[in-house]
Amino acid sequence: MDTLKKPAHIAIYLHCLFNGGIERVMLNLTRNFVAHGVKVDLVLNFPGTSFLWDFPPEVRIINLEAEKILTRVPKLVRYLQQERPTALMSANHSANEIALLTKYFAGVPTRFVVSEHTNLSQEVANTSPLTFKHWSPLTSRLFYPWADRIVAVSQGVAEDLASITGLAAERIQVINNPIETDEVIKKGKEPVDHPWFNSPELPVILAVGRLEKQKNFSNLINAFVKVREVRPARLMILGDGSERDRLEDIIRELGLENDVLMPGFVKNPFAYMARAAVFVLSSSWEGRPVVLGEVMALGTPIVSTDCPSGAYELLDGGKYGELVPVDNSPALAQAILKVLSGQTKPATPAAWLAQFSVEATAQKYLDIMGITDH
Numbered sequence: 001m002d003t004l005k006k007p008a009h010i011a012i013y014l015h016c017l018f019n020g021g022i023e024r025v026m027l028n029l030t031r032n033f034v035a036h037g038v039k040v041d042l043v044l045n046f047p048g049t050s051f052l053w054d055f056p057p058e059v060r061i062i063n064l065e066a067e068k069i070l071t072r073v074p075k076l077v078r079y080l081q082q083e084r085p086t087a088l089m090s091a092n093h094s095a096n097e098i099a100l101l102t103k104y105f106a107g108v109p110t111r112f113v114v115s116e117h118t119n120l121s122q123e124v125a126n127t128s129p130l131t132f133k134h135w136s137p138l139t140s141r142l143f144y145p146w147a148d149r150i151v152a153v154s155q156g157v158a159e160d161l162a163s164i165t166g167l168a169a170e171r172i173q174v175i176n177n178p179i180e181t182d183e184v185i186k187k188g189k190e191p192v193d194h195p196w197f198n199s200p201e202l203p204v205i206l207a208v209g210r211l212e213k214q215k216n217f218s219n220l221i222n223a224f225v226k227v228r229e230v231r232p233a234r235l236m237i238l239g240d241g242s243e244r245d246r247l248e249d250i251i252r253e254l255g256l257e258n259d260v261l262m263p264g265f266v267k268n269p270f271a272y273m274a275r276a277a278v279f280v281l282s283s284s285w286e287g288r289p290v291v292l293g294e295v296m297a298l299g300t301p302i303v304s305t306d307c308p309s310g311a312y313e314l315l316d317g318g319k320y321g322e323l324v325p326v327d328n329s330p331a332l333a334q335a336i337l338k339v340l341s342g343q344t345k346p347a348t349p350a351a352w353l354a355q356f357s358v359e360a361t362a363q364k365y366l367d368i369m370g371i372t373d374h
Contacts, residue, residue, distance in 0.1 A: 008371040009039040011085040015095045016048030019265045021290035022091050028178045032362035034058045072098050080106040087111040087369035100143040115151040119308045121160050122285030137164045149368040151175050154288035156309025178361035179293040188274035188298045203233050203277030208269050211241030219329050220282035226333035235260045274298045278339040283307045293356050296348040303335040320348045
């Protein structure tokens, strides 16, 4: 008697859910995996902002209740030994290292795939020697060779990771972050209930991201001061994080309280992106900033720092957006003013965006996880 074949089972392991690019990548991939009949568990050390994300109802959310670092490996080991998924894919560097350490102890046939989403050299250079993250190059050289497959989200990230770990470049596969273009465009058409978008004479400069050192929003605020010396405008930064108090202090010191707004997380940032006069990414470093691809899909003009890594690749060397040096507020202001004066880059062609499709990206992940019959 024939028995029904069990569906492939993927565990996606994240530190927690926040309002960031990695979460949007995993949401898009998960929807595609489920559509292909794959069983998916989203395994989290703790939930974080899970309420912000509409994962498919078929996805099981596994809360390890492992906020303390020392509890994460044993709890993830227990999950893997009980569930024995076909593959475990982790994202975020700290989650990658926990996953690989777990592999050593779990003794399961699960295939371990780690995905690197940031330029690790830059991140380490901006952390204190007193933190675990500062020692990532050392731990990466130890743990990453244990991975069954290693993914980098841009060529720049791949080259940086190969340099840090000493691994051959062939061991690291570059897979673009997926962009759900149709969904982004659909959500971009939803209304925005904010008066700033009802005043065309006052263009809104928009930025989206965690309020953390990496995003360098202080540089953007300083650039905005220079923009306002030339023409009236407003600046809105969506997101939250540990730098909120410092940024609010800067805004007050510069007398910008009426023209700079940081409303925190919003459920649908795409509607804001679609209505902005210009979108700005001011980061000091990235991996492959998902948000730039989403803004490209909406057709909003882009100004971005040429940070390591990913922005240059996404914007095709500056063809589809203005690229400026990192931490250079005069150059950033000049590029913003250029866009506001009507000197925009050509619209992004569908053919360029097609390489970032969810279907193509998800298939590459399924292939490297050994899930080909789905």
